[in-house]
Amino acid sequence: MSSQQYPVPAGVHVIPDHLLDLRSDPEIDHDILHPKPIADDKNVFFFWHMGYQNMHPYTQRNLRAWHRRLSKKGWTIRVLDRLPSSPLNVANFLDISDETIFPRAFVDGTIGGDYAPQHTSDLVRLPLLLKYGGVYADAGFMQIGDLDRLWSETVGNPDSRYEVLSYNAEAEDRPALTNYFLASKPNNPFFERCHRLLIHLWADGGGKENTKGMHSSPLLKGVPLMGGGFTIEEKDKVIGAEEVSRMLTDYIIQGQVMTMVLGLVDEEDKWNGPKYFAEHVYGIEFMEGSQLINEFTAWDGQKAFDLMSLPLPKEGEEETADQKQAREIVEGCLQRSFGFKLAHGMILRVFKVTLGSLWRDNPGSDDVTGTYAHWLRHGITYWNQNTVPPAMNLREFPAYKTGPLLRA
DSSP: OOGGGSOOOTTEEEOOGGGSOOSOHHHHHHHHHSOOOOOSSOEEEEEOTTOGGGSOHHHHHHHHHHHHHHGGGTOEEEEEBOOTTOTTBGGGTSOTTOTTTSOHHHHHTOOOSTTHHHHHHHHHHHHHHHHHOEEEEOTTEEEOSOHHHHHHHTTTOTTOSOOEEEEEOSOTTSOOBOTTEEEEOTTOHHHHHHHHHHHHHHHGGGOOSSOTTGGGOGGGTTSOOSOTTOOEEETTEEEOHHHHHHHHHHHTHHHHHHHHHHTEEETTTTEEHHHHHHHHEEEEEHHHHHOHHHHHHTTOHHHHHHHHHSBOOOTTOOOOHHHHHHHHHHHHHHHHOSEEEOOOTTHHHHHSOOHHHHHHHSTTTTOOTTBHHHHHHHHHHHEEESSOOOOOOOOOOOOSEESOTTOO
């Protein structure tokens, strides 16, 4: 099956060729490795410690799709790293010696723990947005919806009330922004306070080298822990839901920080987080907006992988039940999701495998012509949705804390 013969779902259109970068993958890679100097806020930042050239193939495919779709609209894909001789080293974009920007462990390269790469990237994203503006996304994030249009109608529109784009993982009166997709203009007041609080947590006790125990900081008191009812079953033990909540909150401590800042009323600093949440955050519902495959498969990574690896029925063949479910997944994502987050990290302790981990462990499995995975990849590269995702009706809520940001 030619990739051009995949069916285009209702509500989706083929992007005209002149709005796409249709050059070869090596030419796209050259542009990603040699981006133009920063001249405006239409930047999409990613971070990979060892550089784009050392990424897994499936994440490189994610980023090529971002470039093909957005570069003709004036956006530049920037994959920063920490390679000593790289022109894309973070140190060429931010002052890594400034301890108001980075904690000592980042400067010294001593961030440790099981998730050091994730926490290193957490520390990069807000400083980049504060200085340059634009979008920060995880390398495992597949963009589906019309980002340029949504940006132009919201954050990029001086007449819009919206200043932040993200996904919200809780109800409309409870903030829980996901840090795998964040967008704003430079010097955003919400992100500035988030970053100040995060750096303070890292500096506590003379300086930390990991995030273990940060959930218990008095500066975060009152914010519900993450995780719900998850447990972790390992060979010799079962980790209960309460402990998993503490571990998960430490793992996504930047998310906990954002929730605290949105739940903070600080009259001395003229900051009202609940009001900012309701008035200035364009929150996209996160399950349909960025986790739809997991909703279809009940977070069964092996099932998602198996379905996406199936071939579409050939002409004259009847669609099987599994092919029907795979088709519904692809059509649902292309029609209804603004993106899809390929999950890795701590989630693997809970679910053992995910679609992302299996694509990583089976190189090329996401790029086999004629499969549902390839149909999805083709769609996010060459097609676009006719509309932008609706914003949740975010509402003010009782503050978690009243008083100064950095005072318990």
